[in-house]
Amino acid sequence: MASQTRPGELRFLDPAVIARLGTLELKARTIVEGFLTGLHRSPFKGFSVEFAEYRQYMPGDDLSSIDWKVYARSDRYYVKKFEEETNLQCYLLLDVSASMGYGRAGGTTKLEYGQMLAASLAYLMQRQRDAVSLTTFDDGIVSMLPPSARPGHLRALLVTLDRLRLGKKTDVSKPLHVLADGISRRGMVVLISDLLDDPERVVDGLRHFRFRGTDVVVFHLMDPDEVTFPFERASKFRDMEVGDELMAVPSVVRSAYLSELERVLEFYKRELGSMGVDYRFVNTSEPLEFALMSYFSNRSRFM
Amino acid sequence: MFGLSFLSPLFLAGIAAASIPIAIHLFYRRTEPVIEFAAMRYLRQAPVEHSRRRRLRELLLLALRVAALCLLAFAFARPYLAQSAAALSAPVTMVLVDTSVSMTAPGQFERAKTAAADAIRNAPAMHAVGLVTFGNAADVITPPSQDRAGALAAVDRLKPGAGATQYRAALARAAEAIGDRSGRFVVVTDLQLSGWDAVDEGSVPDRVSVDVADVGAPASNTAVTALRLEGTDAVALVRNYWDRPRRGQVAFSLDGKRFTSVPVDVPPGSSIEVRVSAEGRSRGVLAATVTDTEGYAADNTRYLVLDASHSPAVLAITATGQPVDVFYIERAVLVAEEAGGFRFRAIGGPAFSGLAPEALADVGAVLVLGTRGIDARGRDLLGGYVKSGGGLLVASGPDVDPKVLAEALAGIVPTLLEERATATPLRFAPADSRHPVFRLFGGVGTLANVTFDRAAAVRVSGTAEVIARYNDGTPALVEDRTTSGRILIFASDLNNRWNDFPVQPAFVPFVHETLRYLAAARAPRADYVVGDLPGAAGATPGSQQLAGAPVRRVAVNVDPRESDPARITADAFRAGITRLNAVAAQQARAQAREREDSQRLWQYGLLLMIVSLAAEGMVGRRLG
16 A cells, blocks of 8 residues: 555546545554655654664665665665654644535545545544544534553544534634633644634634644645635535525636635735644545645744 | 507507516526635625615615516507597687688578577587688688677688688688587588598597588579580589479670570480570670579589680791791691691791790790701700600601601600601501591591692501501601600601692691691680689689789689589488597598607617616516
8 A cells, every 4th residue: 555656657646546445444554554654854854762663665765764884794685674662742623513514425524524534533642652633513512532652642542533513603613712721731732623714713722732732734624625726517505514505606606715815824824834833735536645644844943 | 648558559569578677586496505604794794685685675676677577568669658548728719611602692691600609608608619611611700709799700701612621621720720629510411422532631539529510402493504615605514402493594794795695495314405606706704694593603604714815825847947948838728827826936947946945935836947057056955855844746757867867766755766768759648537637527538639749658567557648558657656746657747748748638737637636635724713823813703813924814603513412311421520530540640650750759768778777687687
């Protein structure tokens, strides 16, 4: 499953393909291992002092990590791998409101994408011995797993993710404020949501974390339909959360819709960027590796 | 003040087609796909349509479609704005007083004035009152108003006229005077039968009732219905309209001076001719008056003008214009210099060519005895004269060039002259002895003595008629007719050069009858009835002078139909008005068509329909 980089071959996995894999654990492993293998530069350099294993050199691995002694003995390149040790507490916040259930026909829903993203991140963190917490919310907190770095915690987290059901209306700010108050240690908050809420309130909730010194990564998930509004026929658009209907002719409303979307995205970029939040816009048709890459860039900064 | 009417209201049934979009709207609802969508927050910021607003828009769309269909039907129905019948002010009582000749019997007009005054006094209090008098024409004496005293005073001043009764003109004038108002016509009349014919125009609106105030008619009437001159005799036709014999006197006068009086005894319901000698009385106004104390006064006298100015003018075109070219004809014409004679003039071809067309306006007959000197202008002049109905006699003697004549009459008279060599002397005889030219001769008579040494040939066209032939069977006198004029072609000379006709006794009567026949078509009218001439001159019986060059005197007489006291009943009168309404309906339709044509509202209807369709397209596009 891991994607080895070969010329002319797709480097990333299609989220739709990943979604068809069996358990969430398998999905997470597939994503993370492939992702890590494909990176040109290992993210773990200098992370840990505890030896973990040897691994055959892969193009892209840091040359400094090659164990030249082993090379001398076996005439093969092996990379010495270490387990890192940190005391990071990572809080995964996953939006399970009804709007996350939207997905283009034949594609993944935002929730499925969010589940895979959260699982992958949890898997990664578990590998790094970070304590991971999972909180799901709609207009309030739906479930919450406290942070833990214990080996069995990942399974519990993945089971929780696997059992998620769509909730009600989105209210991002409310659970953010509750969580912000509950976090005692400095850590990292990863918010996975479609942010279909009042942008001011969302920003306000995230500001609460920044105020407490917590690093924040926001994965703003949007379905390609929501990004391009590709509909053609006059249709009734029913709100997935509140059920009210709007009659619209797509060709007439498209430009206004897109400009409003652009305005909101610009707002998030500007406001969240200004307060140091790592904002990542994620189109759910894009490979998950892109999102993971965002995480790592943040994680590196944190280290 | 205006109501909408339609020229073709049946097309309004097309409005029923508007039920189609309504039915579609009610029973066929298109179901749009429902898309469960998450990012409604952004969609709400777009100008989307909420269901309620969409329903309103659908209703607007429906209204536009219905409006387009209705406007189409509306345009096809040819709408126009008609003056509304409801736009009325006070109703009107119009009193129509007959002032024709048939109201001049003793006591008759006084009864009419009394009836008219009663009608005015008895008009409903709310009614405006108007007064119309009618004879051959109808005049509004007092327009509809509340001034009843003024109307009564006008009635008091009324006098009978000399015109003929024309009910239709009177009713039309009264209808015009009341405009769109409703009301009542009171027709004060003697119900004379002859008043219903003549002018076929005018109408009585349905909203007007018609009452008749019958003033009665005299038991008897005697009238001079015609007066004419026959030779030197004055002949008067006296008619008795009574069912008993009538005895009286017929007095003849000239310029107001009685010169004879003749007793008459007219059988019941008959006419007799009274003939007196008027020899030596060639000028002046002749009048014949019958004594009649019981009937209509105005028809007792008839006038006839004897002025020589009524003699037809004859213009002869000769080769040189010298008297010698036309010597015999001129002598023959001068014989008839008394009443019924001719005004004769002879000119040469060049002089004729120089005449203005107006100079031929009062010429009754043109004789062509020579074509020398007639240039192109002269030929056009001659052609135009014939075309305008003038009488033409061509004597095809040695001075007449058939080519010139053919050119002048090309396209007008197809009959042609040709050269002919006559070997043996010829004689001629009428082919049709009933023709006016030969009626006087009663057959061949003295015409048979005329010897022709030479003659021209006439190629007779299909439209021409041979009225005299030579004894070899060839045409001697041919008549060709245009739409209004008469053309005679004599196939020989009339100046004693090719024949001895001018020295024969038959020549003078032949010339007279021929010229009279030719000039009859253009003879100036000397006898008119009251109302034929405009202004006051035409309203009074007697003699009148007509302006022009020369000034003519004409006789103006009472219409003889007016002398007949035959009456209809009031019911028959009203039945006539019913027929009038049928005519009125046609006229109303014609007026409606004219009004619709001038207003062209259908164009606005179509324009609005196009606007509706354009709006429908825009709204529909927005609905998707």
